Amino acid sequence: MKKLATICLLAIVALGACKKSDDNDDPNGGGGNTNGGTEIRGVIKSDLHWTKDKTYRLRGYVYVQSGVTLTIDPGTKIVSNKDSAGVLVIYRGAKIMAQGTASEPIVFTSNEGAPAPGDLGGVILVGQATGNNNHSVIEGGVDAAYSAFGGSNDADNSGVMKYVRIEYAGKAVNPGDEVNGLSLYGVGSGTTLEYIQVIRGLDDAFEFFGGTVNAKHLIAYNCADDDFDMDDGFRGKIQFAVSVKDPKFTDAKGTTGDVSNNFEVDNVNPTNGFQLTRSPITFPVLSNFTAIGPNGASGTSADYGWNMRWRRGCKFILGNSIVLGGQKGGLRVEDDSTIYYYLRNTSNFYNSLLNATQKNIDAQLSVSPDKIVNIKDFSYPGNEVTLMNNAFTTNSKSTQLSAATDANLTDPFNNATPNLKPATGSPALTGALFDFGGLSDGFFEKVSYRGAFDGTNDWTAGWAIWNK
Secondary structure (H helix, E strand, C coil): CHHHHHHHHHHHHHHHHHHCCCCCCECCCCCCECCCCEEEEEEECCCEEECCCCEEEEEEEEEECCCCEEEECCCCEEEECCCCCCEEEECCCCEEEEECCCCCCEEEEECCCCCCCCCCCEEEEECCCCCCCCCCCCCCCCCHHHCCCCCCCCCCCCEEEEEEEEECCCEEEECCEEECCEEEECCCCCCEEEEEEEECCCCCCEEEECCCCCEEEEEEECCCCCCEEEECCCCCEEEEEEEECCCCCCCCCCCCCCCECCEEECCCCHHHCCCCCCCCCCCCEEEEEEEECCCCCCCCCCCECEEEEECCCCCCEEECCEEECCCCEEEEEECHHHHHHHHCCCCEEECCEEECCCCCEEEECCCCCCCCCCCHHHCCCCCHHHHHHHHHHHHCCCEECCCHHHHCEEECCCCCCCEEEECCCCHHHCCCCCCCHHHHCCCCCCCCCCCCCCCCCCCCCCCCCCCC
16 A cells, blocks of 8 residues: 555656646746756746846746736846757737846856857847838747737837846747847837847847837847848837957858848848838938957858848948958948949948958849839949949048058957957047938937947946957
């Protein structure tokens, strides 16, 4: 009898252990400190508050459903193991209130003894702002019940992310179907994004799929694919941002022909059957970026591309910035309508400093040109690079530097500890202008310097980290 009772007890324990799988909901993290953190899994259905006295371990996809607020205190650590690559999804109508401080940032990171890109899936914010439906659902293998995004409210508010680090993120479900460090789907302008660093990501650092969200003080550091990827009709504003690439680190491109860039900005993908003029058109307005490419360093991956790759019908304004070290080139504009917007001075790389290892200015017509935009008055084809250079000289007020060192930044290509502040005598210390297009908007601080930093202050101090 005792033997039978013991067998039954062991069976009950075993069943209980099996029941607590990564596929079952544990919305309040009640699983205890198993293997390095209070486990969080499934769907969060009521308001939740994470505090810094605990470590929270994401198991698989975790969804904060509509109407729910997740509050995260300064200094809180959220981790993931590579076996499940946890993904936190803040869905439409939900909010994240993650307000760290410079001395106590909120950190999403690996829970492995030897951290590696992809240990964490990433963070996804899903809003209800407008886009052009280039993507029909959220990428990265999310549950179908949480895959729709966007809406009609451009002022939608998904909460606050401030003083947040996201380390070792990236989840590749299929080629071209990934979770990025911070993915922003239809996120509205009511959302606050400030002081966010994405480090050593397996795919893009920041990707904006439509929406109107604005941001300040963003850092993309040593991520494998594009640092700032924008598409689907994104129309937000960003000021003070950094993009630094590890020369030897790119994601696996295979035979796709894709490359890794500091910026990759599209309107739509024509293989989806859309015209490049599909509205709303992607049109970010950006200022005070410092973007650092490989600059021909020894061992640079063959999969590195351009500092800036504007293509597939997007419009853009990037002003008061420093862009250095692009491997295949610097300012690359592709496809007829994208070139047209630049030549017409709708788009502009404005009042900035540029030097790439080759082809500071580059352009390429579509393989199958977009016939929607009339470009005959620009004497196509064959003259697009010449015309781009002429427009650059006439309209941009930007400078093609003879060498990257002419920007006179302190130590920009020291990947382990980059120092991007302009040194004494740098042309970046003065000369900023906010007199073109959307740069006059009140969102932009009208600073005197170009690039992400002045010569004195370091807004990364205390919360951002390097050498990873």
